[in-house]
Amino acid sequence: MGEEFTKLFKMADTIMSCCISEHEKSQKTRSREIDKKINRDRLTFRRTVRVLLLGAGESGKSTFLKQMRIIHGQEFDDEQVREYRTIIYNNILKGMRVLIDARQKLNIPWADESCAKDAATVFDFNGSTKLDQPVFCDYVDSLKKLWNDTGIRTAFDRRREFQLVS
């Protein structure tokens, strides 16, 4: 009985030591993987060229970055296209608001006085509403009418006198 017990005990001991060494082995592999990743990240960080882009407002900094992304960057996926669509809608509305404001400040008359109502509609846009396609569509007629008015066009021609994009 005593002999059997010793055998069993030895077997259990062998199984235990196997498990521990397997566990240690997997921990070492994981640690090596982490070290490799740290080294790879360090190399990437060293090779990254950082550019400080300075320039006055409206001088083309953002445009330059967008061009770099289009020329050298990855393709835009559907999600990014949707995101950019919202940004473009926002830019159109914000840009028109700036032009409406500038037209008034520069005392440029409307060609068609009824544009004042469309200007008020565009100005009423609540910036916190998500500008998806249906919301933007509600503004399209007013935006088109305003853009075709010589009052807004004259303000646009004089855009060097104010900042159009922020």
Ligand SMILES: Nc1nc2c(ncn2[C@@H]2O[C@H](COP(=O)(O)OP(=O)(O)OP(=O)(O)O)[C@@H](O)[C@H]2O)c(=O)[nH]1
């Ligand atoms: N003709 C011409 N227009 C440009 C060029 N680069 C930018 N623009 C126009 O200039 C305007 C301002 O460009 P942005 O890239 O927004 O300028 P920014 O330096 O980021 O401006 P802030 O963010 O206000 O400091 C936009 O209407 C651009 O389309 C260029 O190389 N040539």
Ligand SMILES: [Mg+2]
């Ligand atoms: Mg910019």
